[in-house]
Amino acid sequence: MIIPNALAQNRSISYTAKGLFVDLISRPEEWRETCRQMADSSPQGRKSVEDALDELRAWGYYRVDVVRLPNGRLRSEAHLFDVPQRPMLPGADIPASGEPECGDPDALLGKYLVKEP
Template sequence: MAAQQLSATQSTQSGIPTSGVRHVRHRHTERFTVVGNHLAQHRGLSLTAIGLGVHIQSLPDGARIGIKALAARFAEGEVVIARALRELEACGYLSRTKERTPGGRWVTRTVAYDDPSAVGTVPSSLQPPKPKPKPGRRRELAGPEPAASKPVLALPEPDHPDLARHRTATEILAGLRRDAPGLVLSERDVRRLAPAVSAWLERGVEPDAVRRTLTAALPQDPINHPGAFLAHRLTELLPPPLPAEPTARPVPRIVPLQNCDRCDHAFRAPEPGNCPACRLLPPS
């Protein structure tokens, strides 16, 4: 019994954890990727999004990371992969913008960021919080229990992208600071939010109405991250599509009244002539 207690004491003093995971480290000299813990231990991303983010960071420039290409590579379906891509985009690890080629075809341009906070692509409110160790207790190697994940906003997109509508959306976003000086957006925020504004315009909302909705009832305190603020409004206040206009019923044609040429009685007929009774009589 004393030997067991001595062994446990020596194990604690040597720094080897008595619970949780133990790592066997190996120094890689080729075929490796450096991934920040801000992604690997992100509190606001699902496990699928974290794994997909690590995979994307390991790929060379020019690799295809569309939904169908990733679904062909992994066992997860297109719905799960699309949701993970939206999470990475909302947290600043991906930027996806729609552009029109000179030939008139719409394509998606994707940029991956190893550390969004280093280039200012994500507000601090969406960055993973740093865990604070409890006083008087040594942190376990496995780290604290993960906190509940916060839902990540998925910005709306138009069902049928239109270049003219996209330009109008860009002008609305770039001009918001005229009505609300606190809503100064970067060019990247304008590109990221333009598809969401296009979705509003596609649903029949007039540009002035979109502008009023985004600038109405602003908080009195300074808005530290106007891009995130507007992304929340564009997502949460998205109006439903307009209902289809009812089909007009055909107006029945009214047959005019005619006076019989023979008996002078009134009857309905498209053309003047004899009434049905007089047509049965022999000619006079």
């Protein structure tokens, strides 16, 4: 994965979020670490790392999915994207969850109905 120019040149995204993105894409695919572990190894601290992850999530570069394992346990899976998956304009509200306005309501996947931890 390369560093997206749109992210690098976006003046609305903090340098902390950009730096965290670079750190995350430099990790191997099977790398596992919690937000708390990342923050504890960072000079910025937990609040800054959490805010940077929230910022990347709002711009569509980062997403966390909750997956139910065969044994019934839940696991969080983080995904990083070089192309925003849900581009958000600065100041725009993140849409609230609710019933779809059209289409088949049974078409929603169960994992999207699980609240993120």
